[in-house]
Amino acid sequence: MALAALVLAPGALALDCPNVPLDERLSEVDVAFVGRVTAERPTADGGRSYQFLVDQTVKGPVGREIDVDAQTRLVDATDKPLVHDEALGVLANLDGARVVTEPCLLTDPGTLLSVSDEQKGNAIRLLIGILILAAVLAYSIRRLRHRRRDLEARSSLPR
Numbered sequence: 001m002a003l004a005a006l007v008l009a010p011g012a013l014a015l016d017c018p019n020v021p022l023d024e025r026l027s028e029v030d031v032a033f034v035g036r037v038t039a040e041r042p043t044a045d046g047g048r049s050y051q052f053l054v055d056q057t058v059k060g061p062v063g064r065e066i067d068v069d070a071q072t073r074l075v076d077a078t079d080k081p082l083v084h085d086e087a088l089g090v091l092a093n094l095d096g097a098r099v100v101t102e103p104c105l106l107t108d109p110g111t112l113l114s115v116s117d118e119q120k121g122n123a124i125r126l127l128i129g130i131l132i133l134a135a136v137l138a139y140s141i142r143r144l145r146h147r148r149r150d151l152e153a154r155s156s157l158p159r
Helices: 002-013 024-027 111-158
Strands: 031-042 046-058 066-071 088-095 100-101
Touching: 031 066, 031 100, 031 111, 046 111, 066 088, 088 111
Parallel strands: 066 100
Antiparallel strands: 031 046, 031 088, 046 066, 088 100
16 A cells, blocks of 8 residues: 555645646647736636736737636645745636636746747748848849940940
8 A cells, every 4th residue: 555655645745747748738728928816706606716917918808807717726746835926927718708718828938939939030030031042142143134234335345
């Protein structure tokens, strides 16, 4: 029995969430933001409702304040209740007009912002790179034409 308790103990100490990359999780959810819990209350269905003050919207219809529902009490990765007024990355889905999340959809705010910035910036970087390449090619072609004209002018002069 002691061996069974040791084997099962690590799973009981922390959340057991699927190991899915954050960028994939972000693409699958309806709402994402960085915010701080300001209030928490039980709901009629036995779950909890959390009021967040939104610091930065990442995805979806999010205002300055948002209520997020959960079936169970939200906890961090070490299975401790959320600390009020501490920045938190929240991924959630829409259930009608309700925003619903779960402990496995909470993340580090810096990581969430870096993943969302990376997705937004790639197209712009690509466009800027193409424009720079086009400018360099246009300048090079122009220089080659001028050089060719100078060589033709020198070769046609009598000696």
